[in-house]
Amino acid sequence: MSKDSMPTTMKTPVPSLQEAIENLEIALPAEGDGLEQDEESIVVRVEGAWMKIRLHDYNEVFPIQGLYEKWVYKVLQCGSPAKIRELLGEMLKRNDTDPANLTVLDLGAGNGVVAEELAKIGIREFVGVDLYQEAADAAERDRPGLYGEFVVGDLLDLPVSEAGKLEGRTFDCLACVAALGFGDIPPVVFASAYNRVRDGGWAAFTIKSDFLDPNDDSGFSTMIRGMIAEKVVDPLARERYTHRVSPTGSRLEYTAIIGRKMSDIPDSLIPSQG
Numbered sequence: 001m002s003k004d005s006m007p008t009t010m011k012t013p014v015p016s017l018q019e020a021i022e023n024l025e026i027a028l029p030a031e032g033d034g035l036e037q038d039e040e041s042i043v044v045r046v047e048g049a050w051m052k053i054r055l056h057d058y059n060e061v062f063p064i065q066g067l068y069e070k071w072v073y074k075v076l077q078c079g080s081p082a083k084i085r086e087l088l089g090e091m092l093k094r095n096d097t098d099p100a101n102l103t104v105l106d107l108g109a110g111n112g113v114v115a116e117e118l119a120k121i122g123i124r125e126f127v128g129v130d131l132y133q134e135a136a137d138a139a140e141r142d143r144p145g146l147y148g149e150f151v152v153g154d155l156l157d158l159p160v161s162e163a164g165k166l167e168g169r170t171f172d173c174l175a176c177v178a179a180l181g182f183g184d185i186p187p188v189v190f191a192s193a194y195n196r197v198r199d200g201g202w203a204a205f206t207i208k209s210d211f212l213d214p215n216d217d218s219g220f221s222t223m224i225r226g227m228i229a230e231k232v233v234d235p236l237a238r239e240r241y242t243h244r245v246s247p248t249g250s251r252l253e254y255t256a257i258i259g260r261k262m263s264d265i266p267d268s269l270i271p272s273q274g
C-alpha cells in the first residue's frame with residue numbers, strides 16, 4: 001500500500017526498541033553530584049521539547065520508548081540483570097534444574113529487561129508484577145509475549161482483577177532485581193512475593209550492599225539475616241558487584257543472592273510497614 005493510499009486512521013508504527021534507543025536525545029544534569037539514587041534525573045527530548053524526568057518516576061520513564069534502556073543500561077552501565085542471569089544459570093546447572101521447567105515471579109519487573117535476560121538461559125514462563133500500568137504497557141510494547149501474565153499493583157492490596165491473575169498459580173522462582181528499598185519495594189512486599197514460591201524453589205535477587213549491613217534500618221538486613229539464620233533460605237550464591245555507576249561515575253555496590261527456598265518467611269521476621 002502506498003503511503004498516500006493509507007487510511008488516515010492507521011496508527012504510526014511504533015519504532016523498534018533499538019531504533020528508539022539510538023534516536024533518543026538525552027542529557028544528564030550537572031546536579032547529579034551527591035544526589036541519592038532515588039533523586040537522580042535526566043533531561044530528554046520528546047517531540048521537540050526538552051523535559052526533565054526523575055529516574056524513580058517510572059510511570060513517566062517507561063512511556064518514553066528506549067529511555068530506561070539508554071539511561072540505566074547504556075549510560076549508567078547497569079549490570080544487575082546480567083549478573084542475576086549468570087549466577088542463577090550457574091546454580092541451576094549445578095543443581096541439575098532445567099530452566100525450562102521454572103515459572104518465575106518477576107517482582108518489580110519494570111519493562112522486562114530482567115525477564116529478557118533470564119530467557120537467555122532457557123527460562124520460558126514469567127509472571128511480572130509492577131506497581132505501574134506503564135511498566136506493563138512498556139514490557140508488551142518492547143518485549144511482546146515475554147510475560148505470560150503481568151500483574152499491576154501492590155501485592156498486598158491488589159484489585160480483584162489483578163489478584164485473579166495470580167490465583168491457582170505456583171511459582172518456582174522469585175526474581176527481584178534492582179527494586180528493593182529506596183522507596184520501591186519494602187521488606188513486607190518482598191516477603192509476600194517470596195512466600196508465593198513453592199518450598200524447594202528459588203530466589204534470585206539483588207540489593208544494595210548497605211541494606212545488608214547490621215546497622216541498616218531499612219528492615220532488609222534484619223529480615224534477610226533472619227531468613228538465613230532460621231533456614232528460611234539456603235543462600236547458595238552471594239556476590240558483591242557493581243550494580244551501575246552514578247551520574248558522576250562512582251560505583252554503586254550491590255549484592256546478588258541466589259537461594260533455595262526452604263520455608264515461608266514467618267511474620268516474626270517481617271518488619272512492619274511504614
Ligand SMILES: C[S@@+](CC[C@H](N)C(=O)[O-])C[C@H]1O[C@@H](n2cnc3c(N)ncnc32)[C@H](O)[C@@H]1O
Nearest residue numbers: 058108109110113129130131177178179184185
Ligand atoms: C529500578 S526499576 C527495576 C526494573 C527491573 N527489575 C530492572 O532491573 O530493569 C524498579 C521497579 O520496581 C517497581 N516497583 C516499585 N515499588 C514496587 C512495589 N511496591 N511493587 C511492585 N513493583 C514496584 C517500579 O515501578 C520499577 O518498575
